[in-house]
Amino acid sequence: MLAVLLVGVSLVAAGTGQLAIAPDEVLGSILHRVGITIWPLPSHPNGDSALWTIRFPRVAMAILVGAALAAAGMIMQAIFGNPLAEPGVVGVSSGAALGASACIVFGLNFLGDWTIAAAAFLAGLVATLLVYFVSRANGRTEVVTLVLTGIAVNAFAGAGLALFMFLADTQSREAIVFWQLGSLNGSRWQDVLVVLPVVVVGLVVAFALSRRFDLLSLGEKAARHLGVNVELLRIASIVLVALLTGAAVAFCGIIAFVGLVIPHLMRMIIGPKHLPLLIASTLGGSVLLVSADLVARTAVPMADLPIGMLTSLIGGPFFFWLLRRTRKKAGGWG
């Protein structure tokens, strides 16, 4: 059902914009490329090229990034044993953004197209490791500790970004601002080609680990008694989170709360089992981001709203509500 929704939203999203193209024409355009000609081509003379050079890479990017962020959020919640863990909240995203912007400011380009993604991954990995080892005690993370650690990491990364902005020239400065706000504007096929393999590999590994995540929710000891190598699972998951978040942040900046809202909603609908939850979360994350991006670029005519702003607008109150609910269950946090 989510998959159908995703296809539908993607077709509508690809067709909407300054140059409106009907969904069946969008589908026609895609199918023509693979040799099926039952549906009509876009009627507008520039329609086909607009779709393939601007819209499709952007929608593809939204699908990938949405899936990556939602999956990263779910994995973090599994290994932290805390439903409030999320790359944006705990500072993994801003850590990754710090790495990415360092590349821009210092003009680093040692890996070609992959440089920014690699830097985002490395910085994200450091941030994840830091949060993980600082915020955990006795096998799980208390909400207060997690949120406070997130504040600290976000503050540090924010300071770094501010420093880079100070050091940077005007052009780089704009790029950094773009990172902080998050946007899918200007996604190109070559970016999609960098993100695609990372996200696919990340998701495949996550699927393979999902049953172990179930066992981990019994607690570390109980999981070990059931044959799970907890240390290995933990390290694999941390790398996975950094990989998925890094890929997303490298080209789209900080898009917060996708990894919080989506897994949580899906868990309420289909339950906590991690395999179905992961499938639903990746699809749901894609749907959310494609729709959010659609709103971002069409809500205000001739302007592109930052998508990170939109997701935070929804995610912020949601996080607040979750926090209240969790607190009620935990009987206050002193």
Place this chain on the structure above:
Amino acid sequence: MTGARYAAGAASPGAASAETTDAASAGVASVTAPALRVRGASVEIGGASILEDVSFDAAPGEVVALIGPNGAGKSTLLAVVTGDQATTGGEVEIAGRPLGAWSLKELGRRRAVLLQQNGVFFPFSVREVVEMGRAPWQGTPRDADDDRVVDESLALTETTRFQSRPLPSLSGGERARASLARILAQETGILLLDEPTAALDLRHQEDVLRIARNRARAGDCVVVVLHDLSLAAAYADRIVLIHDGRVVADGAPDAVLTGELLSRVYDLPVEVMRHPVTGTAIILPIRQPSAARVAEPGESSKETP
């Protein structure tokens, strides 16, 4: 159920042959080879000695109760056996093989552990939690039995009724029984239970220990940490009394549960009476009539880990 368990248990690599060689070399006065063997185990945490030179065995078919005052080291000893607590000396063998030589997955098929904390981080249903007990058998021919074993475990612990409820929404006692169901579903020949009766009412205490004893009668090895001495007297085949990190006594309930020994170990005058019909030991602190109302029975207090 039991026949199938043993057929497959013996088929697990190395276990069968290891057991037979162990039976030959073991100088222990048990009929069968020990499923569990601890030799000279010592544990030091932060310079403090928690366990000192502890040795004990547990054989298939018997219920061994570990008893002792708070902080005596019972739970630590159990953690040594499960591999959660590293030792500073000594050896632990499971089915004749050193603990370190087992892979985690193999161990998961060989011994199940019931911890004192039995929460789950996300609202998994009781049935889903019990199904997690089948995880070690995933990918083996025996995972075809999953549904049947889960059903049986739920029925045995009387948790079938709330199998679809989320585990975190249950009461402490219900949660403990659901966790026991998970351990039973794991179908291991060795059960290690850390205070399984702590959160339970009178009837469910009896039920849980009866389940444990039935598993032992069917050939399992059951090691259980208990606080309630009368329960230990009624259900254990052998009792290991631990005090200050050492084994003080190890033997049949009647030999270990004497007023003199218990009074010394628990630092409280204790008397052992006999049930007029069954003859089982009943252990009570000696209470002065005037102090009876304020006296706290030592054996029912909960140990803090």
